[in-house]
Amino acid sequence: MGRIHPRIVATAGLALLVSACGAVVEPAGPGARSISDLWWLMFWLGLIPIAIVVAFIVAIALRRHKEESRPNDQRIVVYGGVVLSSLLLIPVIVMTAVTQLDLGMSGDDRLTVELTGHQFWWDIVYIDGDERVRTANELHLPTDMPIDLHLTSIDVIHSVWIPEIHGKMDLIPGQTNTLEIQVDDPGIYQGRCAEFCGLSHALMQLTVIAHPPDEFESWLEAEAAPADIDVETGQLQTYANSCGPCHTIRGVFDDPIFEGDFGPDLTHLASRRQIGANILPNTREALGRWIIDPQGVKPGNRMPDVNLDAGALTDILDLLSQLDGHGEAEGND
Numbered sequence: 001m002g003r004i005h006p007r008i009v010a011t012a013g014l015a016l017l018v019s020a021c022g023a024v025v026e027p028a029g030p031g032a033r034s035i036s037d038l039w040w041l042m043f044w045l046g047l048i049p050i051a052i053v054v055a056f057i058v059a060i061a062l063r064r065h066k067e068e069s070r071p072n073d074q075r076i077v078v079y080g081g082v083v084l085s086s087l088l089l090i091p092v093i094v095m096t097a098v099t100q101l102d103l104g105m106s107g108d109d110r111l112t113v114e115l116t117g118h119q120f121w122w123d124i125v126y127i128d129g130d131e132r133v134r135t136a137n138e139l140h141l142p143t144d145m146p147i148d149l150h151l152t153s154i155d156v157i158h159s160v161w162i163p164e165i166h167g168k169m170d171l172i173p174g175q176t177n178t179l180e181i182q183v184d185d186p187g188i189y190q191g192r193c194a195e196f197c198g199l200s201h202a203l204m205q206l207t208v209i210a211h212p213p214d215e216f217e218s219w220l221e222a223e224a225a226p227a228d229i230d231v232e233t234g235q236l237q238t239y240a241n242s243c244g245p246c247h248t249i250r251g252v253f254d255d256p257i258f259e260g261d262f263g264p265d266l267t268h269l270a271s272r273r274q275i276g277a278n279i280l281p282n283t284r285e286a287l288g289r290w291i292i293d294p295q296g297v298k299p300g301n302r303m304p305d306v307n308l309d310a311g312a313l314t315d316i317l318d319l320l321s322q323l324d325g326h327g328e329a330e331g332n333d
Contacts, residue, residue, distance in 0.1 A: 028210070029183050031166035041095050045088045052084070110146045115139070117151075117158030117171040119197060120204035120301050121264060121277040126220060133224045134248075136264030137277050139191075139208045140223075141183050142216035149179040159195030162208055168194045183210040199300030205278040222326050226251020227267050229322040235315040242306045242316065249323065263303065270324035284317055291316060 027033040116123040126133040141147055151160060153171040160179070161168035169179045183189075191206035211219060227249050236252070246263040269275075272282050276298055280286040291313065294303040308316065 026164060028164040028185050028187065028189060029166060029181060031181055032164055035167050038092075038095050042092055045092060048088060049085060110148055111142060112148045112150065113139070113141075114150045114152075115160060115171070117153040117155075117160070117193065117197070117204075118302070119155050120193070120200040120298060122160075122204075122206050123154075123264065126223075128220060128224065131224060133220060134261075134265040135223055135268070137206065137274070138272050139206060140216060140219055141181075141208060141210050142213045143183050143186055143210050145182065145213065147181050147183075149181060151177045151179055156197050157195050158193045158197050158204070160191060160206065161194035162189055162191035162206070164189045165191075165208065170195060183208075186210050186212055186215075200298045203277065203279050203298050207273065207278050219326065223268060227323055229319070231319050231322065232315075235319045238308075238312045238315040239319055242308060242312070246303075266320065266323055268323055268326060269320055270322065271326040284321060287320060288313060288317055 027036045112127040114123075114125040114127065116125075122137050122139070124135050124137070124139055126135075149160070149169075151169055151171045152175060153173045155173065157173070158171040159168050160171060162181075165183055166179065166181045169177055171177070187210055189208040189210065191208055193201055193204040193206075195201075197204065229249075229252065239249075243263075243266075244260060246260040247266045248260060250265070250267040270282070274280060275282050275287060276290055279298065280290060290297050291306065291308065294301055294305065
């Protein structure tokens with residue numbers, strides 16, 4: 001057998017590099033930390049058979065001439081390939097069971113959030129006593145509190161995955177799954193849909209913003225408030241004819257016909273950092289692009305072309321720019 005081909009070395013190195021990338025994420029919650037511990041155990045145990053196999057490949061490649069198979073060779077294959085692999089699986093199985101038990105969050109003071117998947121955005125409802133506070137695409141959470149995420153889908157199977165906080169779980173039409181999570185540190189974390197759900201699956205992103213508990217309560221109170229805007233009759237009429245049937249601006253329209261829930265709630269749209277399930281910055285220019293050409297921005301999404309002229313688009317943008325109940329949003333420029 002000849003020398004080791006460079007492609008073999010490159011492929012092995014790439015595989016190790018890709019595997020190591022999975023450990024780059026810093027856990028920000030007990031769920032992610034348990035999963036990370038399991039991953040590291042599997043990583044280090046996995047290096048043992050890899051090292052043995054590589055050693056055999058190198059030994060065989062260095063042979064100068066063909067040799068007959070010796071009995072010892074067969075025993076090494078049996079003991080090394082079967083027995084050793086079985087022994088290595090035992091701690092992985094035990095650690096997996098322990099990790100499953102650790103993923104449940106304890107505590108009576110819990111926050112309940114309904115997260116519903118759509119093609120291709122996230123509908124978010126906070127259950128605050130008898131009140132339901134609705135928003136979209138930005139999941140604001142308090143730190144150091146167990147959170148029950150009630151997951152479902154309105155159309156196809158989606159899956160939510162926030163690597164720094166917890167493992168992924170599916171959102172299934174007609175079924176509610178509960179994902180128990182907790183965030184330890186304030187900050188901004190990126191999640192996404194982890195189940196192929198259609199043409200713009202890769203553009204279905206979720207921003208998670210973790211606040212200290214007092215700051216979160218202030219945010220939730222502001223989010224629950226109706227919109228406080230002063231707009232002209234013409235602007236309202238344009239909005240009602242183009243956006244109202246699918247979207248809601250709480251506190252603006254008395255007629256329930258303009259309280260649509262097919263699309264995201266827009267009550268505090270201007271306070272959000274991004275739009276389009278976090279694929280565009282929340283700027284006037286980007287919002288205008290999204291309204292005029294939603295299929296060009298995100299192919300396959302359910303928002304129709306509304307065919308607005310320049311004057312009507314200006315009216316809509318002037319109205320939407322006032323929908324900010326939290327002060328100026330960070331990152332809006």
